[in-house]
Ligand SMILES: [Zn+2]
C-alpha cells in the first residue's frame with residue numbers, strides 16, 4: 001500500500017473536485033439549510049479499511065450522498081474513512097443502508113455495520129456543505145510504515161465498563177489535543193501537552209515507558225484516534241491497553257439515555273460549527289483574556305488571525321472578540337482598511353486568509 005504525499009493527492013483530485021464541489025457561498029448554503037422543511041441529525045463515523053482508490057470512492061460517495069442531502073466533512077485515505085456529517089432525518093434509514101452497502105467500506109469476509117456516533121446536542125446546525133477530501137491518512141501519525149498493526153488494537157470498553165475500569169484504578173489518558181481537553185475531560189485524566197496526534201503518540205509512549213504493564217485507559221472524541229493509539233502502544237510493548245468504545249460521544253449518549261454517572265466533566269470539543277457540546281454543566285476552562293471560568297470557543301475576529309480562543313462574554317465584548325490588542329486594533333479599523341491589510345497578509349503568506357494556521361480544522 002503506497003502512501004501518497006499530500007501534494008500528489010491534491011494534484012490527482014483537483015480536476016474531479018472542480019466538477020463535483022458545491023459552488024454555493026457559505027451564506028447561500030446557510031440560507032438553504034435554514035429553509036429546509038425537515039430536521040437533521042449530526043453524526044460521525046469512521047472505519048479503518050484498505051481502500052485501493054480513494055479518488056474513485058470519493059466521486060462515487062459524493063454523487064450518492066449529495067443526492068441524499070448529506071452535508072459535512074469526510075476524509076478518505078488508503079487507510080480508511082473518517083466522517084462528520086449532518087443527515088436529513090427522512091433520509092437517515094436510506095443513508096445507513098447505503099453506507100453499509102458500499103463495497104469499499106465493508107469487508108466481504110467479516111461484514112459488520114459501521115457504527116454511527118450520534119451527537120448529543122442536535123439543536124444547532126453543524127454543517128452547510130458536503131466536502132469529501134483525500135488525505136494521505138485519515139488520522140496523521142507521521143510514523144514509519146509498519147509501526148503498528150490496526151488489527152491488533154486495545155480492548156474496547158463500553159461506557160459502563162469504562163466507569164468500572166476507572167474505579168478499579170488505571171492510568172486514564174486523554175488522546176486528544178490540548179485545546180480539546182481544556183474544556184472537558186475525565187476526572188484524573190492525563191492530558192498531554194501536544195497540539196497534534198502524532199506528537200501525542202510519542203509523548204504518551206515516553207511518559208509511561210517505565211509502566212508498560214499498567215492498565216492504560218485511553219479515550220478520544222469518537223474512538224478513531226484511540227484505535228490507532230492503542231495499536232501503536234501495543235506495538236511499543238504496552239500490555240494492558242484499553243479504549244473507550246465510540247469515545248466521549250458514545251459515553252455522553254449513555255450518560256443521557258441510561259442515567260450512567262458521568263465521570264467526564266465539562267464539554268466535548270467537536271469538529272463542526274458547534275465547536276463543543278456540553279456533557280455536564282461544569283465549566284472547567286478559563287477565559288484566554290481574564291482567566292475567569294469560561295469554555296466557549298470562537299475564532300479571533302481578526303480575519304488575518306483567526307486564533308481559536310476561549311473567552312468569557314465580557315471579554316468578548318471588550319476585545320471585540322479578538323485575541324490580542326494588535327488584533328483588536330485591526331478589527332476596530334474601517335472595513336476598507338481591514339480589506340487592504342487582509343490582501344497584504346494574503347500576499348505575504350501566500351495562503352488564503354480564511355485558513356488560519358492554528359485553527360483545528362481536523363484533529364490530525
Ligand atoms: Zn474574560
Ligand SMILES: [Zn+2]
Nearest residue numbers: 300305323327
Ligand atoms: Zn487574533
